[in-house]
Amino acid sequence: MANNIFHYLSIISDTAKIVVKRKWKQDICRNGAWLRKFHGKLSFEMETVIKKTNAPVKKNLSWDSWKQEKAMEWLLKKFHFTFQNMLIIQNPYGMVPLSSMLVFETEETCMVEYQVQGRTEESGFTYCTKTSARLHMIPVFGLYAGSQNVVDVTLYSEKMEQIEHRSLTIVTNPLPNRLQNIVNPCQKMRGRKHELMMVTGGIKGYTYAFDRDGVVRWYLARLPRQYGIYLCDDGRFMYPERKINSPTYINPHSNVMYEMDFMGRVHETFHVSGGIHHCLTPRPGTKSEWGREVLAAASSLRSRMEDAIICYDTAKGAIVEKWDLGQFFPKKYLKRKDWAHLNALYCKDKDHVLISLRNLHTIAKLDLAANEILWVAAPQDMYEGTELESKMLKPEGENFHYFFQQHAVEILHVDQQKETIYVLVFDNHCITKRKSRYYDGKQESYGCLYQINEREKRIKTVFAIPCELSPTRSNVYFDPHNESVFTMAGSANASKLYDCAYISEWNPQNGELLSKYAVAEGFFRAFPMDLMENITEAKRRMPLDLHKGRLRPPVKNESLRAVEWKQFRSREIHISVVDDLILVQAQDHKVEKVFLVGQNMVWEKDFTNTHQVTEVFAKMIYNVAVPVDGLPAGRYQINIQYEGEYFTTNRWFIC
Secondary structure, eight states: OOOOOOOOOOOHHHHHHHHHHHHHOOOOOEEEEHGGGGGGSSSSSOOOOOOOEOOOOOHHHHHHHHHHHHHHHHHHHHHBBBTTBOEESSSTTOOOOEEEEOOOOEEEEOOOOOOEEEEEETTEEEOOOOSOOEEEEEEEEOOOSSSEEEEEEEEEOOOOOEEEEEEEEEEEOOOOOOGTOOOOEOOOOOOOSOOOEEEEEESSSSOEETTTTEEEEEEEEOOOOOOOOEESSSSEEEEEEESSSEEOOSSSSSEEEEEETTTTEEEEEEEEEEEEEEEEEEOOOBBBBTTEEEEEEOOOOSSSOOOEEEEEEETTEEEEEEEEGTTSSGGGGGTTSSSEEEEEEEOOOOOTEEEEEETTTTTEEEETTTTOOOOOOOOGGTTTTTTTGGGGGGETTTTOOOOOOOOOEEEEEEETTTTTTEEEEOOOOOOSSOOOOOOOOOOEEEEEEEEEEEEEEEEEEEEEEHHHHHHHOEEEEETTTTEEEEEEETTGGGGTTTOEEEEEEEEEETEEEEEEEEESOOSSEEEEEEEGGOOOOOOOOOOOOSSSSOOOOOOOOGGGGGGGOOEEOOSSSSSETTTTTTEEEEEEETTEEEEEEOOOOOEEEEOOOOOOHHHHTTOOOEEEEOOOSSSOSSEEHHHHHHHTEEEEEEEEEEO
């Protein structure tokens, strides 16, 4: 009761401050944390299966984003902020510190344009709304960290006649220590269409974007998995959760992903049974009002891993198809647990996908509808004398460039008349995973373009641009505006645990270096982007579901009713709740089973179907998840099997 009284007194106090400041005709500058105080004014609450628990409860990100937005709308309608007296919410969704939302109304419908003043002539950001309105919630990007940012804002009529203009100042906090001076511009980009270079993933893994001066102008405050974010085609991206995973034989897979936009607004939360790794891409021709199909890298887990593709329907929240790559490739290669190491997917149409299998030095094209391989490209000794020999692409030209342990395949161009495609590949050029007599021993990586005649099954090297040796990760990007090629060497300094990377731009005609940036931390991929073209309008409807999809549920265990539980006293585990999931945080594979002990029945979630074979991943600490939405109503004690012993914890919940 006392807490509730304090909460509402705080709201009244802040509201009074707003009213007073309006009389002074000043802007009201607050942050996203302050905005959450006004959630109590909204007349609905989140419904969950878990009604009570003594475990810490984490917030649902999509629900929080929606309530933040509704709180801004409520404040706008309640206090009628004007163009000269705005409400400015810094980092409104708590995800993107270098963003703000301008909240105000105008007497007539108009369009809004703003420009964030840059430190140089070419580093300013300009954006104009696409439609006219009276009530405005304008997202601002491209702010400098630790600075007083000057933002020029102009109102225009529908005929683009200027109505009013003003400047405002937005003060931002400094960058986190690890992002300070992270980019060193060795040779700056020039004549660029793209405003920023986006960097994502890596072992340490911030996702951020820097301008041509090497200055960070956007970043995510939360860290995704080491594979970074996955771009969609509508100003949104998929964000794989870093701390909720399924254990595997090597690298744990992310069980939860979020659909986000560049303001940090979480639109939807998805649960993916079995988890995903490395890559995800939208499946063309499947988008609807309520979602889309996406293809993602997964694992067969038949004593093997990183060797499957799933199709996940975001409208249904379910895996609707799955392809085990083991059925397509010679059985002699299936002896290793990580025999394939699927690290890239690319779709040009719904039924055909390009894949990259790092540990086989192989790129292949699959027909998903027909369930068959159309062709494979690899060193010739990979498939000689196997059932795939007839599917091999034949190299053309005396100086054909073979790739090894490659990443990031992408179709650049399709010539349907000639049945020819042009494919970009980052050739890491290493043979630590599988030997080949075609390896030339060169200690450098390459950004490559290949011409592939699919009818005649021939492959030709268009170019292979050498760059710093990057043993793993990395990608290549072709810029059609400048007709230049970027090599993104994401782990260039292997001798120092991948703590350095290089982004280099080249003229593919003559090999001239056009620009170069050294990056102090390694990354998974990087790409130029136009941030202002990716501004999405606010979500206006309440999410139908707190989350979509369901993880593998616990099952009844009849044999544990009489077990003698020890009291778990170690601090090596941590139990929490999010949505309808029980999360148990511990070191990889140490929590073998989780038991939900009810009055008359014990329910069990078993995590012993895999075991760890790689020392580096055995040290990872993350959450395993147990869904409870299918349990009978009642009170449950949370118990565990930990390194072979049975323990009770002090955590419980009521559902």
